[in-house]
C-alpha cells in the first residue's frame with residue numbers, strides 16, 4: 001500500500017488522513033499529535049523524518065534505539081513505546097521524555113528512583129490492556145484506579161495519559177470499542193480525582209487503525225509503517 005511512496009509523500013498522505021479524521025469527528029487538528037515510530041527504519045531514515053519536521057520519535061526497544069538516540073537524541077522528543085524491563089530504566093531515563101508503557105508498580109518505583117537521582121520529572125502513560133489478550137502488556141482496566149493510588153506518592157512521575165494497543169484487525173472498525181473504552185476509563189479515573197492534575201492524553205492508534213482511534217479521542221497516534229515505512233534489515 002505504501003510501497004513506492006517517498007517519505008514526503010507518506011507524510012503528506014498521513015497528514016491528509018489525520019486531518020480528515022479530525023474533521024469527521026469535530027476535533028481540531030491540533031488536538032492530535034503524531035509520533036513517528038522509527039523502529040523499522042535506519043538511522044538515515046530517522047534523520048530524514050526529523051528533517052521533515054516530525055519532532056516526536058517513538059522507539060520500542062533501547063537496544064535498537066540506542067544508535068539513533070546517540071546521533072539524533074537532541075533533535076527531537078523521544079517516546080519509549082515498548083515494554084520496558086526494569087533493568088533497562090537506567091538506559092532510557094533522561095533520554096526519553098515520555099514513557100508510554102508504565103504497567104506495574106516495580107517499574108514505577110524504578111522510574112521514580114532513577115528520576116530522583118537526576119532530579120527530573122518523567123511523563124508517563126499508564127498502559128492498559130483493554131482487549132484482554134494474553135499477548136498484550138498492560139494493566140486490566142479494573143486495576144487502573146488502584147494503580148494510580150499506589151503511585152500517587154512517587155513524586156518524580158507525572159501521569160499524563162493512558163495507552164493501549166488494540167488487536168490487529170482486518171477491519172479497523174472492530175477496534176473502535178477498545179479505543180472508546182480507554183477514553184471512558186480516562187474520564188472515569190478523572191472523576192475519581194486520583195492525580196494532581198486531570199489525565200488528558202490518550203496514546204492509541206497505529207498504522208492500521210489510527211483514524212478510528214482519532215475519532216474516539218486519541219491525542220497521540222503512534223505511526224510506523226504507514227508514515228516512515230518499513231525497511232528490510234532495520
Ligand SMILES: *Cc1c(COP(=O)(O)O)cnc(C)c1O
Nearest residue numbers: 037060081206207222223224225
Ligand atoms: C511498532 C509500534 C507501533 C507502530 O506500528 P505500525 O503498525 O507500523 O504503525 C506503535 N506502537 C507500538 C507500541 C509499537 O510497538
